[in-house]
Amino acid sequence: MGSFGKAVWAHPSDFGDRERARRMAERLSDAGFELVIPCVKDTRGYLAYPSEVGKMDPKLEGDPLGVLVEEMGRAGLKVHPWMCVFPEGEGSALLEGNPELSALDPDGKPLGWACPRRDEVRSYELELYREVSGRYDVAGVHLDYIRYAGPQMCFCPTCRREFRERTGRDLAELDRRDPEWADFLVWRAEPVTKFVEELRRAMGRSEISAAVFPGYPDCVVSVGQDWADWARRGLVDFIFPMTYTNSPLLVVGYTRNHLAQVGGKVPVWEGLGKRSSQSQLSAEVLREQVEAARCAGAQGVVVFHYGALEDVDLEMLREVG
Ligand SMILES: [Zn+2]
Structure with a gap:
């Protein structure tokens, strides 16, 4: 393997205009980053570029993604536009x-959210990925919220009908003590995995990275997200587990498990939460976590998120890798 990878997730507020995008490219390239992951479809369903498929966030102007891609390209950084796949809220076309x-x-x-089992839903999300990868000069695309909202999704008429056709049972009567619960878990994860297969076919040799839950295989049970299967079958090119915690001890344990799960098939870059709903890290602790991930064998790190990175963090990150 080559050098240690460094990437960052970013929000439209970080790159909304030319000046900010240029400054961001400068800061990241100085610190040795190679990949930027800009959010272009948020959990409301709004987009951060003028789309012919979905709706752009009315608070944004011009073409924020276009500007970002130009500035990152000039600085030699790769871009993977980031979509929150199945949430479809107030901005959902x-x-x-x-x-x-x-x-x-x-x-x-x-x-x-939209139901992953519906073909029309997966076609729409796929169309958005086709649009960004066809229109912009990007190295690949990024998957997020590529899962169910939780254990109580989905009970739409289609899911209930298909489950009844397959098993003769009512979806609502199943619980984890049921002998058929294991089969149910496999059935439930199928449409999420199917979308990843469809995206792989649509993207050809373009890169696909995925932000995934750090607890595997628990996430197969809780949200139908079987990311180790995607990695082992080469459906994605990078796994970025969101290992957001204040504890370096947990980073070590999680990283070891992530690497064991993918079996060397694709690189694992640990997602670290500089500032997230579950973590807040000083520059020192962020450094400790980067080292922990690297010593445990991770091939890189992805920091959440750009807006939380201070100069002192970037100076520290320049030193690693
Ligand atoms: Zn459904």
Whole structure:
């Protein structure tokens, strides 16, 4: 393997205009970063570029992704546009016209997500990926929220019907003590994995990276996300587990498990939460976690998120890798 990889997740507020994008490219290239992952579809369903498929965030102007791609290209950094795949909220062009594609909870309430089992849903998300990769000069694309919202999704009529056709059972009566629960888990994860297969076919040799839950295989059970399977089958090119914690001890343990799960098939870059809902790291602790991930065998790190990175963090990161 080559040098230690460094990447960062970024929000439109970080790269919304030319000046900020240029400054960002400068700071990141000085610190030896090679990949930027800009959020271009948020959990509301809004996009950060003028799209012919979905809706751009009305608070944004011009073409934020276009500007970012130009500035990063000039600085020699790669870009993987980042989409939150299955959440479809107030900004969703998909659910606005087709509310019947909503994912439902057991009481029939919409969850603000689209149902992965519906072909129309996966086609829409795929169309967005085709649009960004076709229009912009990017090295690849990035998957996030490539999963269910939680154990209580999805109970839409299609999911209930298909489950009944397959098993003769009602989806609502199943629980983890049921002898058929193991089969149910496999059935539930299928459409999420199917989307990754479809994306692989659509992207050809373009890179695909995925932000995934750090606890594997628990995430197969909780959210239908079987990322080790995707990695082992070469459906993705990078696994970025979101190992957001204040504890370097957990970073070591998680990293070892992640590497064991993918069996060397693709690089694992540990996602570290400089500032996230579960962590807040000083420059010293961030350094400690980078070292912990590297010593445990990770091939790189991805920092969440650019807006939280101070100069002192970037100076520290310049020293590693
Ligand atoms: Zn469903």
